Amino acid sequence: MDQTETLPDDTLANVLRRLPPCAPAAPRCVRRTWCDVVDAHRLLLPHLLPHSLHGIFINYVDYRRPHCFARPSAQKPAIDCNLDFLPGYAHDYKPIADHCNGLLLYRGRTDLLYVANPATRQWEDLCRKGGDYKWNPYLVFDPAVSPHYEVFSIPYVPEKVDLAQDSMEWPPSSWMLDVFSSSTRQWCKRSFLRQGEAMGTVANARLDTLRQVWSGARWRYSVYWRGSLYVHCRGAFVARLSLSDGKYQVIKLPNIAESERERYLGKSEKGVYLAIMADDTVHRLWVYNLVESSEQTDWMLKYHVDLEPWASAWLDNLKGFDKTWTLDGEGDVKKAQEEARCSLEYDDEDEGEDDDGEEEEMLMGGNPEWNSDNDNVLDLEDDRGGFSHYIDFLGFHPYNEVVFLGLSFKVVAYHLKTSKVQYLGNMRPSDYYLLQTNGIYESFPYTPCMIGELQKHTSRSSH
Structure with a gap:
């Protein structure tokens, strides 16, 4: 006993x-x-678990590294989201592949995978998985349950080889996945048995074309929620993988009448959400919440938003919006520039220090903490422009029904319940050269976590 x-x-x-x-x-x-x-x-301790949104990690088109677009905070010690301790992170044009509860999955050189925790500045590399690269990795980490994480390899839809393969059901009744576990440091095979119907055939899945994009997500997103991994798969469905009993379910996505541009899976206030963006001529947004019960699973339409007024909003040279979000590393540059300017303006050292403090307090409104309800609320009537922006969907707020949108690199938070819009700031890196191909690929809302022991540690960033 x-x-x-x-x-x-x-x-x-x-x-x-x-x-x-x-x-x-x-x-x-x-x-x-x-x-x-x-x-x-x-x-x-609750404060060690993910409980707040710190920022959004962004992969840029034709740019050397990702950045974290983060809210101003007085938290000590500050979270340093510059991950240049990862091999090749600063200059290899490699992306963040996924995020889950404070851990990031980074796809490095020759597709070697790394897991990093920006809050603790710990990281480790994963041993290579054998076979080809026809799969996407998805991260699962639940610090309230275990300090260990897993990475799931979701295979691509098979390429067309022969007619017999076209008629095979997809996904298969027994889906064999490669899974990496941080507890064993190994990849292993894990079988998931399908409950319910398949999406269709392999040929049906290929009808969901993988469009060639100049911007926007190059792969599809996942959500970890209450012991299950939800993966948006090719074939217009979500695979719900129950990690406790090795079963999975196919959840077909809703259809809308108007032309769709893209679909985005994410986590928000009431669990799993789906955003559907219409094409650039319509500028509409549909937001669904996945409702699950013992009887059925269905998508409930919660919001239908007309974004056309905001597509033409003029967000340059806004007045009175000094407390904005910043990119990691960009704030240090601006602070150095400001200190240099102040040193030229004030000869008296003591007077200069006092004035600097007053000026910093004025710039931050006396309180550096970002107020998610009241700061930088936009009045549309004062901000109309003469042309239409390309609208990027950057993600869901993980704890409130708020979505983040990019309007030509200007970021706003759209409150779905009230239609209130807040200006967050500029997500364009200062050294991102102006080209017609400028844009973003993937984006991941980041929630810091102080739990989880990774093998390697870096004390500070080398800016």
Whole structure:
């Protein structure tokens, strides 16, 4: 018999309380009674788990590295999202591939995968998976359950080889996936059995064409929610992988009458959401919430938004909007420029220091924290322009029904419940040369997490 079973809950809690701050996540996975003790005594500190949005990681078209577009914050120590400690990150034109609960998946040189935690500045590389590269990696990490993560390899729809293959159902009834586990440091085969119908045939899946894009997501997104991984797959469906029992379900996507440009899967206030953007001539947005019950699973249309007025909004030279989000590294450049300017204007050192402090307080409104309800609210009547912007969908706010949109590199937050729009700032890097092909590929809302031990650590960024 396990000797811990004879311990009173309070005694066991005192033992677990002596562990490092993030360690109680592991005992939660050992046995149900331990999980109950950890939760009842709040041993897993809430502030260590993902609970707030820090910013959005962005992959740019023809640009040397990703950037994090982050909200102003007085948090100490500050989170440094410059990941130049990753091999090749600063100059190899490689992308962030996924994000899940504070961990980032980075696709480095020769498609070697790395996992990094910007909040703790820890990282590690994954051993190579054998075979070809006809798959997309998706990250799963739930720090409230385990300090370990997994990476799922979702294969491409098979290329056309013969007519017999065209008639095969897709996805197959038994779907064999390669999965990397940080606990074993190995890739292994894991079979998922389909519950319910397939999407159709392989030939049907190919009808969902992989368009050649000059901007926009090059692969499709995933969501981890309540023990399941939801992956947007080619074939106009979402695969819901239940990680506890090795089963999966095909969830077909809703159809709309108007021409679609792209679909985006994400997590928000009530779980799994789907955004559908119409083509550039319509500028409309549909937002669905996935409703699941024991009887059925269905997409519920929650919002239908006309974005046409904002497609022509003029967001250059806005007045009074000094407290804006910034790109990692860009704030240091601006601060250095401001300090240089102040040193020329003020001869008296003491007076200059006082004025600098007053000026900084004025620029940040006396409070550097971003107010997600009241800061930088736009009045459309004052901001109409004479041309139409290309609108990028940057992602969902993970905790509120808010979507982030890019209007020619100017970022706004659109509150779906109230139609309020806030100006966040400019997401264009200062050294991003002006070309017709400028744009963004993928974007990932980032929620910091202080839990999860990775193999390597870098103390600070080398800007």
